Amino acid sequence: MATAVETAGADAPAPRSGRRPKKNVLSDGQGGLAGLLISPTMLVILLVVGIPILLSVRESLFRRNDGIDPVTGMIAQGESFVGLQNFTDIFANPQAVPAAWGSVDRLINAFLNTTFFTVVCVVLETAIGVAMAIVMNKAFKGRGLVRASILVPWAIPTMVSAKMWGLMFDADGIVNKLAGHQTLWLADNNASQWAIVIADVWKTAPFIGLLTLAGLQTIPDEVYEAARVDGASAWQQFLRITLPMVKPALVVAVLFRTLDTMRMFDLPWGMIGPGKYYVETLSMFAYFENDAGRYGQAAAYSIVLFLYIVLVAFLFVKLLGAEVVDDPETRAIQDRRRAQRKLAKQQRLSSRAGSTVTTGSASS
Known part of the structure; x- marks a missing residue:
């Protein structure tokens, strides 16, 4: 009986130390080294991004004094703390403007324009970029020249691109001559919105195309050969092989373009001009407030745009985060450790069951 008990005690699992397991399966105790390596980058982000955001938050809580101070009778100067009044005034004092969405508040109009440009431009850029990547991934003569040439629109500065497209969309420009119809693309109307969309898609579709091309080149040719042997059509190969395997790179490209389009400023400013409500974005609206000397209100609009982004x-990231931060190696490590934990649990249960049976037999 003593032997059975000692055997059961030897087979019993060791008591837990109380420490929680690491959440990062790839850390392996190298968190200190990782922190040291990324510290320069985090310092730059703090200086370039973090501090300006904190200053903008501080500025949004103050308002510039103007007029006559009722206490002293002197001209008020400096600024005073107003708390959240700059934010409440955004919705308490609507300014209706004529735009594509009807006579709506100027802030709502800028919000709708920003959302419209983001959705339409990103969808078109994704479709065209994927098509460009598939074409460039094929083996043909002059492929290197084609790959280099699509970088030209992306390399051109946005303001230069805006002026160039402004000349083409002019009333006497080449676009109207080719279309054979006189359209006021640069006026404050619906056509000006689509002029911005065309110019933005032309400039940034190559960005998505290049990132997608990088993902396509990681797909082995043997996968497509096996699919063709099984009788899969070109469309089936695209849906079942190309799209799933290129999805991680494509998701990153679409995320970058979405965030970049949401802060659009220079393209509509340089191409259509200021004061055009059909193309006014949240970034432009915040700039107008700042240019008018209303720094607190401008900071409030900037914070609203920041929170929206x-x-x-x-x-x-919440919906597609697994495709952004995950990879086959990480999943393999997670699966292996999950299997090891499951096996260890089964061994503990078997050990406990065997100890119970041994103890019962010895007692009998």
Whole structure:
């Protein structure tokens, strides 16, 4: 009986130390080294991004004094703390403007324009970029020249691109001559919105195309050969092989383009001009307030845009985060450790069951 008990005690699992397991399966105790390596980058982000955001938050809580101070009778100067009044005034004092969405508040109009440009431009850029990547991934003569040439629109500065497209969309420009119809693309109307979309898609579709091409080149040719042997059509190969395997790179490209389009400023400013409500974005609206000397209100509009971008990025990563941060190696390590934990649990249960049976037999 003593032997059975000692055997059961030897087979019993060791008591837990109380420490929680590491959440990062790839850390392996190298968190200190990782922190040291990324510290320069985090310092740059803090200086370039973090501090300006904190200053903008501080500025949004103050308002510039103007007029006559009722206490002293002197001209008020400096600024005073107003708390959240700059934010409440955004919705308490609507300014209706004529735009594509009817006579709506100027802030709502800028919000709708920003959302419209983001959705339409990113969808078109994704479709065209994927098509460009598939074409460039084929083996043909002059493929290197084609790959280099699509970088030209992306390399041109946005303001230069805006002026170039402004000349083409002019009333006497080449676009109207080719279309054979006189359209006021640069006026404040619906056509100006689509002029911005065309110019933005032309400039940034190559960005998605290049990132997608990088993902396509990681797909082995043997996969397509096996699919063709099994009788899969070109469309089936695209849906079942190309799209799933290129999805991680494509998701990153679409995320970058979404966040970049949401802060669009220079293209509509340089191409259509200021004061055009059909193309006015949140970034332009915040700039107008700042240019008018209303720094607190401008900071409030900037914070609203920042929160909007953060919300979209959070939802994007929340819904597709596994495709952004995951990879086959990480999944393999996770599966292996999950299997090891499952096996260890089964061994503990078997050990406990065997100890119970041994103890019962010895007692009998």
